[in-house]
Amino acid sequence: MQYTGNIRKMATALQDTVQYGLRLYDNLERTDPIGLNQAVGKDIQISFLHEINCVVTGKKIKKAFGEGMSYDAFMNSPHASPSIIRPELSRIHEGIALRDFEWEMKNHMTPHTVYLAQTAGVKVGVTRNTQIPTRWMDQGAVKAIRLAQTPYRQAAGLIEVALKDFISDKTSWQKMLKGEIEERDMLELKAEMEAHVPNQFKQYISSNDELITINYPVIAYPPKVKSLKLDKIPLIEKKLMGIKGQYLIFDDGTVLNMRSHSGYKVTITL
Numbered sequence: 001m002q003y004t005g006n007i008r009k010m011a012t013a014l015q016d017t018v019q020y021g022l023r024l025y026d027n028l029e030r031t032d033p034i035g036l037n038q039a040v041g042k043d044i045q046i047s048f049l050h051e052i053n054c055v056v057t058g059k060k061i062k063k064a065f066g067e068g069m070s071y072d073a074f075m076n077s078p079h080a081s082p083s084i085i086r087p088e089l090s091r092i093h094e095g096i097a098l099r100d101f102e103w104e105m106k107n108h109m110t111p112h113t114v115y116l117a118q119t120a121g122v123k124v125g126v127t128r129n130t131q132i133p134t135r136w137m138d139q140g141a142v143k144a145i146r147l148a149q150t151p152y153r154q155a156a157g158l159i160e161v162a163l164k165d166f167i168s169d170k171t172s173w174q175k176m177l178k179g180e181i182e183e184r185d186m187l188e189l190k191a192e193m194e195a196h197v198p199n200q201f202k203q204y205i206s207s208n209d210e211l212i213t214i215n216y217p218v219i220a221y222p223p224k225v226k227s228l229k230l231d232k233i234p235l236i237e238k239k240l241m242g243i244k245g246q247y248l249i250f251d252d253g254t255v256l257n258m259r260s261h262s263g264y265k266v267t268i269t270l
Helices: 073-077 102-109 136-138 153-163 173-176 187-193 199-204
Strands: 003-008 009-014 019-022 043-055 112-118 122-128 142-150 234-246 247-250 256-257 265-270
Touching: 009 102, 043 153, 112 153, 112 187, 122 153, 122 187, 142 153, 142 187, 153 199, 173 247, 234 256
Parallel strands: none
Antiparallel strands: 003 265, 009 019, 043 234, 043 265, 112 122, 112 142, 234 247, 247 256
């Protein structure tokens, strides 16, 4: 089957094995996700049509910023606000918006979770409650647990900042895609990190100790990985060996980050 459209972040569903849906937009018009798990172990062709459309405005652009935005959208859209990457910068709980009051009230003045995840090593992260467990699957986490739940974004961000002295907030995507996991007792880690939560936020520590385990549709992990960019390699013809996080893993150890190619117009043959 052949499909044409603009790439977006793959849809995910948490089951025994994560179910992936290929999302190809008709510019800004959403289409139904195409089941991708059945393509694992088979040949796949991805052809870049040398067109990128801004995911915010739909306008054709020469270069994408952030995840598929024009430069103007990247500088002005709330989707690229500094508080997206650095939650501690959010001030909407004070009635102060960084870019868009209504958007930030809806998305940042809402319950957030500080979590601990095991991707390759362990890391701390922040996400809206509505993005659990999607956020964990997008990062390729194999285990995750809630640490704290806050009523607004900045509080979660300040907890994360305090914990960075003791645990990373980054994902080693190369190790994650090679399946190199440093095993940790996540309940024990949670107890350790609770001690480092600032006193003013200890009231938000979560009593939910449920450990989420996540399995991915991967036949074999590569010993080495190399990231592909459609700008440089506009035609990919390879066997799909797995999907993890937002990456397609091919039989030669190359990988394609679908999320970072948001807005790219492609034809995909499964």
